[in-house]
Amino acid sequence: MAKITKSLEELVGNTPLFEPVNYEKKNNLGASILVKLEWFNASGSIKARAALNMLVEAEKEGKIKPGDTIVEATSGNTGIALATFAAARGYKFKAFLENGSSQERFDILKAYGAEPALQSEIPSIKKLMDENALSIDGIIEGVKNYSDEHGYFFINQMQNEHNPEAHYRTTGPEILEQTDGKVDIYVAMVGTGGTLLGTSKFLKEKNPDLKIVGVQADEASRIGADSGQDAIDGVAPFSNVPERFTTPFMLESGDKYDEVIEVSSLTASKTAKELLSTDGLFLGSSAAGAFTAAKELAKRPENKGKNIVVIAPDDGTKYMSLNLYK
Numbered sequence: 286m287a288k289i290t291k292s293l294e295e296l297v298g299n300t301p302l303f304e305p306v307n308y309e310k311k312n313n314l315g316a317s318i319l320v321k322l323e324w325f326n327a328s329g330s331i332k333a334r335a336a337l338n339m340l341v342e343a344e345k346e347g348k349i350k351p352g353d354t355i356v357e358a359t360s361g362n363t364g365i366a367l368a369t370f371a372a373a374r375g376y377k378f379k380a381f382l383e384n385g386s387s388q389e390r391f392d393i394l395k396a397y398g399a400e401p402a403l404q405s406e407i408p409s410i411k412k413l414m415d416e417n418a419l420s421i422d423g424i425i426e427g428v429k430n431y432s433d434e435h436g437y438f439f440i441n442q443m444q445n446e447h448n449p450e451a452h453y454r455t456t457g458p459e460i461l462e463q464t465d466g467k468v469d470i471y472v473a474m475v476g477t478g479g480t481l482l483g484t485s486k487f488l489k490e491k492n493p494d495l496k497i498v499g500v501q502a503d504e505a506s507r508i509g510a511d512s513g514q515d516a517i518d519g520v521a522p523f524s525n526v527p528e529r530f531t532t533p534f535m536l537e538s539g540d541k542y543d544e545v546i547e548v549s550s551l552t553a554s555k556t557a558k559e560l561l562s563t564d565g566l567f568l569g570s571s572a573a574g575a576f577t578a579a580k581e582l583a584k585r586p587e588n589k590g591k592n593i594v595v596i597a598p599d600d601g602t603k604y605m606s607l608n609l610y611k
């Protein structure tokens with residue numbers, strides 16, 4: 286019988302869980318590392334889950350209807366995911382990108398039919414930038430006011446509960462099912478915090494003994510670090526950072542994670558190259574960061590025989606201008 290998919294929305298979720306056995310053997314790892322390959326989602330990243338859920342729920346709640354314009358502050362995967370589903374559902378999409386975002390990011394969004402602009406085009410955000418006082422709240426408020434003034438709908442992934450909810454409903458249950466319930470440690474990096482919060486909430490409810498490990502870039506591997514080193518892209522530090530740089534979901538995740546591991550973009554790059562050569566696994570920047578932390582965990586004697594699940598938000602294709610694979 287023919288098997289034809291007629292909506293990309295059906296291709297969100299149910300991503301594979303992959304074990305790089307050659308890498309494990311070569312590195313003598315005592316635990317299994319199971320990688321959730323999120324680039325198998327339509328639009329190529331984990332953000333398909335949250336973007337689709339936020340769009341569908343806003344439509345269900347009567348907040349938007351086809352023909353309307355949606356707005357989001359994003360420079361990466363959320364933008365591409367929203368552009369994908371907005372196109373098919375008949376919405377216009379305006380994306381406010383972080384200043385300093387690459388030309389590639391503008392071009393990708395334009396190709397999808399979205400309208401990219403810089404966050405500094407919003408006067409209140411520009412003012413905060415000039416005063417060196419930019420904050421998460423300042424960005425949210427600026428984009429919200431812009432949307433209200435134009436009669437547009439602000440998706441607001443940083444505060445929209447349907448972001449973590451997508452992971453509570455899909456990512457968590459998939460992991461539980463794929464491991465037959467045998468997941469001992471869950472590892473992820475953090476952007477808005479939606480993935481870590483939603484997934485760990487579900488998994489901890491099923492197994493309170495499960496260990497949650499949040500991963501962040503070390504100081505030299507963050508945007509604006511002036512270290513000459515790449516920043517780990519698409520994610521933000523969430524632990525021991527000034528409150529103005531934390532999102533609500535990061536704060537809420539605080540009682541979910543049991544440990545924070547910091548990784549360097551240099552180590553992540555080494556790990557990523559090795560994985561490519563041992564198993565052909567082509568990880569994106571934050572996936573390489575999370576995997577590096579998983580490897581550290583897999584080396585600990587107390588974790589021998591355990592299953593470590595690690596989130597790989599996207600693959601390496603969007604990071605070729607970094608030093609990740611050089």
Ligand SMILES: Cc1ncc(COP(=O)(O)O)c(C=O)c1O
Nearest residue numbers: 475476477478479480519571598
């Ligand atoms: C590459 C990459 N990794 C990780 C994340 C983390 O996702 P979340 O926003 O759910 O914390 C994102 C989100 O933007 C991302 O683009």
